Amino acid sequence: MSDVIRRDPRAERIARNRLHPLHQSLVGAATEQRGPTGLLRKDPRAGYFMGPNGLRRIDRSGASHPGAATRVQRGTGGGVSTEPTLPLHQVENPDNFIVCVLDMVGGRLTSHDKDVLGQAHILAKSSAQTTAVTAVVFGDHREEALDKAGVDRLIHFENSDANHYQGYCPEQKLAALQSVESQLAPGHWLFPDSIHGGADLGCRLAARIGERPANHAWQVDSENTICRGGSDxxxxxxxxxxxxxxxxxxxxxxxxxxxxxxxxxxxHLVTPDQHIQDLGAVDVDPSQIPLAEAEFILSAGNGVKDWDQFHDVASTLGATEGASRVAVDDGFMPRFRQVGATGIWVTARVYVAVGISGAIQHLQGIGQCEKVVAINTDPGCDMVKRADLTVIGKSQDILAELLRLYKERQSGVSDDSATLSDKTESDESVEDQNKEARRVA
Amino acid sequence: MLPDANSSNTPVSSGLKVAALVSVGQHPKSGRPRRADQDARAVEMGIRLCGEHLSLVHAGPEGKGDIREQALRQYLGMGIKGLTILHQQEGSDALPALASHFKDQGADIILAGMRAESGEASGMLPYLLADRLGWPIVSSVADIISINENDAEILQALPRGQRRKLRVSVPFVATVDQAAQIPRQIAFGPSQRGHLKGQESIDEIDQVKSDWEETPARKRPKRLNIKKAKSAADRFKAATAKPQGEGGKIMKDESSQEKAQAILDLLVSEGIVK
Known part of the structure; x- marks a missing residue:
């Protein structure tokens, strides 16, 4: 692309035409602003230029504004400015609420949460009353796009001394939801029917307030609901x-x-029960996690020569072991470790392929993995095209180096983690400490 | 499967009564009655806790000699002598019968599956039962580590094969899911010798449910990835866009230390290595 600045006659034409729908995005709204009373105010000092007879002229073409002054460069940017601002949906003085209790896995909206909010808006639209879609969020969250997901009102139960919403605390959450029920009396309660706690909490609330819920509902309007029954x-x-x-x-x-x-x-009107206590996550032996569920898989193929080293790396990093078909056929790995179309379809978040060239059957099996790292000697193989990070070289050297770096890192980190775990486990017996290294939740 | 080093000899005080709720399951493909998989896992967990003292409870139609009875007898084939059936008509609500049964007989731990394999399968029954009895409920239990008179330590299954340890006060209701120990095989002889104890109980027809329309499950439409584009140029771009993820970072000439460091950095940024 050449860096020659070119005129864009179309952009100039739009900048001159105040009635054009894209005019605002090119010109910016600096000269026209809403005053405190709501009237449209023009700032005559903002955009002027000196006319030919020495008088100030208000520039109506918008040419003197920074938005338009930067001439659109063809090829590099594209015609229209970055992201158009979406229209704001406002609900004033709602008579009715539809409350969505969101999972917020890892403090962010899941796609399931977004679907639930979308469903809430369908119900709100068909309701005769002014309805506000209300989201309930527990504890800290890191989501910034709640507005774009469709949250009109937000009930945020923040962590405090009395109520702590980290880990597993269904009784406290239930008490909070009961308070919402008694104060808002929402028209609908929507929960994601998920394994992340949405289904559990929904059933608890339904049992407590004596409503009969629709579980596994997949087609909902204001009149009828279609639910999936047992065994689908x-x-x-x-x-x-x-x-x-x-x-x-x-x-x-x-x-x-x-x-x-x-x-x-x-x-908070309802005091929670105190029957269930969360003792924190338990470290699970990664080799015992079913391959289809595992989060981090270290997978070996034909390129692995030093198998003892491979097993060592997997156990040190805490990875679940996988294998390509060749490695299994050659007898280096058991059949239930095989990843791919004829083996197991995995859903790992991080998949490290060591010496796997990437047959199409294997790539099918790792289709749902988020990040793929390839260690391979052949830069032209198919796994390289799939991988987010490719390292070309002998796997033996790289794994040895990885092991060394990891051990260095852990020895540096271990002092801090020891003090942390001491704090959390102060009331535990010494035997338990020896049995399980517990992660700090 | 996860190792169950603790479960094989869980110390259960002799006074504790453990009950398991069992239902008639349904084979997912043929629809034939069988022992429900999750209920069978609950029975397995109960047997590991207190052997043959485990009491099995079922609420449903009497059905002597029919295929439902054979399905219930499969639970007896796991090594239990008897099963209590609270007699009800077809289409009755199991909750009042079970609640009154447990109020009379008493129990300390009630185990159940997460959801039934036929009918509504809402999975609400354990929650409603716990609420009626005023007990806590813990969902998707993988294992019970230890129990005494006051509380129990429980391993709860989380997504991605993770586990969480909970302490819950006794008595409680626990639901068991796929993460729990695989149920033992059925022995035919004991299953036929076992005793089905019929019992009269509360019989309330589920009125709400009788109004529902049941149809064979329709295949759910797959969501299409629809690109919403305002202009023709955007639509063209969306139609011809190459899929993302093409061409990640490739490291070729760096030293193996730098390469290993790049991998480790990625693991750290993904939160795999802490």
């Missing part, structure tokens, strides 16, 4: 109840509007 063999059509546990992909997520995300305060 029947569909049940029923009236839409107040509490809905929604299956994945029940509705399209919101993508055309922004929402206000106004905070709603809810007092």
């Amino acid at each position: 063999r029947i569909d049940i059509k029923r009236q839409t109840p107040r509490i809905l546990l929604l299956a994945e992909e029940c509705a399209m997520p919101i993508d055309e509007t922004r929402h206000e995300v106004l905070a709603l305060d809810v007092e």
Whole structure:
């Protein structure tokens, strides 16, 4: 691409034409602003130029504004400015609430959460009353796009001394939801029917307030709900109840509007039960995790020569071992470790392929993996095209180096982690400490 | 499967009563009645806790000599002498019968599957039962580590094969899912010799459910990846865009230390290595 600045006659024409729909995005709204009373105010001092007779002229073409002054360079940028601001969907003085209790795995919205919010807006639209879609979030979260996901009102139960929402605390969450129920009396309660706690919490609330929920609901409107029955063999059509546990992909997520995300305060009225206590996560032997569920897989193929070293690396890094078909056929790995179309389809977040060239059957098996790292001697193989990070070289050297670096890192880190774990485990017996190295949740 | 070093000899005080709720399951493909898989796992967990003192409870139609009875007898084939059946008509609500049974008979731990294999399969029954009895409920239990009169330590299954340790006060209800120990095989002889104890109980027809329409499951439409584009140029771009993920970082000429460091950095940034 050449860096020659070219005129874009179309952009100039749009900049001159104040009625053009794209005019604002090119010109910017610096000269026209809403005053405190809501009237449209023009700043006559902002955009002027000196006319031919020495008088100040208000520039109506917008040419003197920074938005338009930067001439659109063809080829490098494209015509229209970055991201158009979506229209704001406002709900004033709602009569009714639809409350969505979100999973927020890792403090962020899951796609399931977004589907639930989309479903909530479908229900809100068909309701006769002014309805606000309200999200309930427990503990700290890191989500910044709540407005684009369709949250009109937000009930954020923050961590405090009295109520701590980290880890497994269904009783505290239930008490908080009961407070919401008594103060807002929402028209619908929506939960994601997920293994991340949504289904559990929904069932608890339904049992506590005596509503009969619709579980595994996958097609919902204001009248009827279709739920999937046992063993996925029947569909049940029923009236839409107040509490809905929604299956994945029940509705399209919101993508055309922004929402206000106004905070709603809810007092804690209900004191939670104190029957269940979370003792923290337990370290699981990675070799015992089923391959299909494993989060981190170190997989070996034909290129691995030093098998003792490979097993050593896997156990040190805490990876679940996988293998390509060749490694299994040659007898180096058991059959249940085989990844691929004829083996197991894996869903790992990080998949490290050591000496695997990437046959199409293998690449099918790792289709759902997020990050793939390839260690290979052949830079032209298919695994390299799939991988996010490729390292060309002898696997033996690189694994040895990786092992050394990891051990160095751990020996540096271990002092800190020891003090941390002492704090959390102060009330535990010494035997337990020896049995399990517990992670700090 | 996960190792169960602790479960084989879990110390159960002799006074504790353990019960398992069992239902008639359904083979996912043929639809034939069988022991429900998750219920069988709950029975397995109960047998590991207290051997043949485990009491099995089922609420449903009497059905002498039919295929449902054979399905229930499969639980007896796991090594239990008897099973209590709370008689009900087809389509009755199991909750009042079970709640009154446990209020009369008492129990300390009630084990159940996460959800039934036929019918509504809402998975609500353990929650409703726990709420009626005023007990806590713990879902998706993988293993019970230890129990005494006051509380129990429980291993709960999380996604991705992870485990969490909980302490819960006794009595409690626990639901068991796929992560628990595989149920033992069925022995035919004991299953036929076992005793089905029929019992009269509360019989309330589930009125709400009788209004529902049940149809064979329809295949759910797959969500298409629809690109919403305002202009023709955007639509063209979306249609011809190459899939992401093409061409990651390739390290060729660096030293093996730098290469290993790059891999380690990626593992750290993904939160695999802490």
